[in-house]
Amino acid sequence: QSVLTQPPSASGTPGQRVTISCSGSSSNIGSYAVTWYQQLPGTAPKLLIYSNNRRPSWVPDRFSGSKSGTSASLAISGLQSEDEAEYYCTTWDDSVNGGVFGGGTKVTVL
């Protein structure tokens, strides 16, 4: 059972918009910025979104993040086949004095 709650799966057709939620509590998302990673099969995680809504230079602007209270979300607009991957949210948590991850969401492009 992960401290941060994500849906196990999400899907969409090419060009559609997909949103992934990440639910936490006051000790984690409510107090700290949220980061999102993309992990393609057999590869290391890649930084996708940091500080809730900022994108590294190598990430296309189809990806966006937001945070409100104790929840965060990742949106992928204009879904593409190469977006098929596992997506994880993460942040620091004062109650465990460490980092916490969501269980991951597998995105499938239909």
Place this chain on the structure above:
Amino acid sequence: EVQLVESGGGLVNPGGSLRLSCAASGFTLRTYSMHWVRLAPGKGLEWVSSISGSGNYIYSADSMKARFTISRDSAKTSLYLQMNSLRVEDTAIYYCARGVTGDIWDWYFDLWGRGTLVTVSS
């Protein structure tokens, strides 16, 4: 080239020990926080342990705190994870990752290694 390369994984019996290494090139560890994260088969990413750029702050997950120890070498070019009393449930790919500053609480990692597989089985 800026990169991280893990090594030291392998097959070990339950109760055994392993020492993972993460060689950093293209940058010095003392400028950045460093982290270990693992991915067990069929499960999601799990944070293992972190060390600040100064080395003054170390945190580890509760389930591993008494058994795993994170450290760096004095030349600050390699990160380590000493794993003792290994359990079957520790079987995972172990990644080292670089934080973007020396502060552990800037909780995002911009550079990851490819990982090293640890298998705990009799």
